[in-house]
Amino acid sequence: MVEDKTVKVKVPGTTANCGPGFDSLGIACNLYNELELTLHKKGKLVIEIMGEGAQNIPCDGRNVVWKSIQYLLHRANVEYQGAYIKMLNRVPLSRGLGSSAAAIVAGLTAANYAIGNRFTSQEIFVMATDIEGHPDNVAPAIFGGMTLSILRKDGEPECLSFFPKIDLQLIVTVPEFSLSTKAARKVLPVVVPLKDAVFNVGRAALLVGALCEGKTEFLKHAFEDCLHQPYREKLIPGMYDVFAAAGENGALGAAMSGAGPCLIAFTEKNGDTIGTAMVAAFKEHNVKAKYLLLTIDKKGACLL
Numbered sequence: 387m388v389e390d391k392t393v394k395v396k397v398p399g400t401t402a403n404c405g406p407g408f409d410s411l412g413i414a415c416n417l418y419n420e421l422e423l424t425l426h427k428k429g430k431l432v433i434e435i436m437g438e439g440a441q442n443i444p445c446d447g448r449n450v451v452w453k454s455i456q457y458l459l460h461r462a463n464v465e466y467q468g469a470y471i472k473m474l475n476r477v478p479l480s481r482g483l484g485s486s487a488a489a490i491v492a493g494l495t496a497a498n499y500a501i502g503n504r505f506t507s508q509e510i511f512v513m514a515t516d517i518e519g520h521p522d523n524v525a526p527a528i529f530g531g532m533t534l535s536i537l538r539k540d541g542e543p544e545c546l547s548f549f550p551k552i553d554l555q556l557i558v559t560v561p562e563f564s565l566s567t568k569a570a571r572k573v574l575p576v577v578v579p580l581k582d583a584v585f586n587v588g589r590a591a592l593l594v595g596a597l598c599e600g601k602t603e604f605l606k607h608a609f610e611d612c613l614h615q616p617y618r619e620k621l622i623p624g625m626y627d628v629f630a631a632a633g634e635n636g637a638l639g640a641a642m643s644g645a646g647p648c649l650i651a652f653t654e655k656n657g658d659t660i661g662t663a664m665v666a667a668f669k670e671h672n673v674k675a676k677y678l679l680l681t682i683d684k685k686g687a688c689l690l
């Protein structure tokens with residue numbers, strides 16, 4: 387067992403759903419949180435946070451990073467009483483860019499390296515899914531690229547990570563207000579009509595096929611969804627107008643990012659024009675927003 391070893395990891399923010407792939411599709415973005423971890427056999431827990439959420443994230447036993455570290459240590463059957471955790475957060479909280487997944491994956495990955503890399507990425511994925519409750523953000527945070535995740539009938543997650551043949555730019559409009567995933571899941575129905583399920587099955591398959599084949603001409607309808615976005619629209623003023631502004635300015639498609647309120651557009655070019663138009667459309671609905679121009683991260687969580 388390695389004691390008092392300091393490890394530093396970097397974990398990407400992620401966008402989930404990508405329109406039709408509710409709880410299944412995800413993409414790792416080149417926006418990263420960094421975590422430095424030193425475990426101590428005895429002593430206190432000390433947490434320092436810089437960047438996004440620094441004022442709001444608890445620095446005690448309630449911290450999600452620390453809880454994830456403890457989860458893994460418990461699985462490994464090792465005990466550490468104390469730790470020094472230093473975080474630099476760039477992923478905004480509760481905006482739909484996978485901040486909770488990044489925190490969970492950072493804690494699990496750092497703890498795993500700190501105890502000598504005992505668990506495989508698949509095992510980390512299983513633990514992260516168990517903590518987060520769904521696999522679509524933790525999968526790209528761990529494996530990088532675009533990911534397709536399922537929960538097997540026995541509850542175990544599986545993930546296929548791939549890299550689209552289209553050079554996608556991700557334009558993420560970030561509104562000033564936050565929306566917790568919990569609140570955004572509460573508005574979803576328990577049962578959906580069969581025609582809506584069919585609508586999404588076809589589009590999710592078309593989206594993955596078109597991205598893998600590099601066929602942009604099939605993307606026009608491939609980002610559409612009717613399983614979650616119509617129900618969540620009321621939580622994000624002007625959502626469909628922002629999508630329309632993206633389309634009118636050349637985007638290949640647009641969708642909610644995760645559970646929102648960030649809205650994401652996909653394009654090969656003119657990202658700034660599209661981002662500016664999306665921010666202006668939000669403004670028409672009295673929502674102050676900014677945009678980030680991102681690309682797909684290829685590596686996922688890694689040691690620094």
Ligand SMILES: Nc1ncnc2c1ncn2[C@@H]1O[C@H](COP(=O)(O)OP(=O)(O)OP(=O)(O)O)[C@@H](O)[C@H]1O
Pocket residue numbers: 400402419439443449450451473475478479480481482483484485486487489523565566567568643644645646
């Ligand atoms: N860097 C962090 N360190 C510790 N806890 C964090 C960190 N980032 C997020 N969290 C926890 O996760 C919560 C946000 O999770 P939530 O699922 O609501 O949003 P999200 O993951 O950003 O959005 P989405 O899942 O839609 O992409 C925060 O309130 C906080 O408790």
Ligand SMILES: N[C@@H](CCO)C(=O)O
Pocket residue numbers: 402403408409410520522523567570571614644645
């Ligand atoms: N698939 C999740 C992503 C957010 O964590 C949702 O839409 O609720």
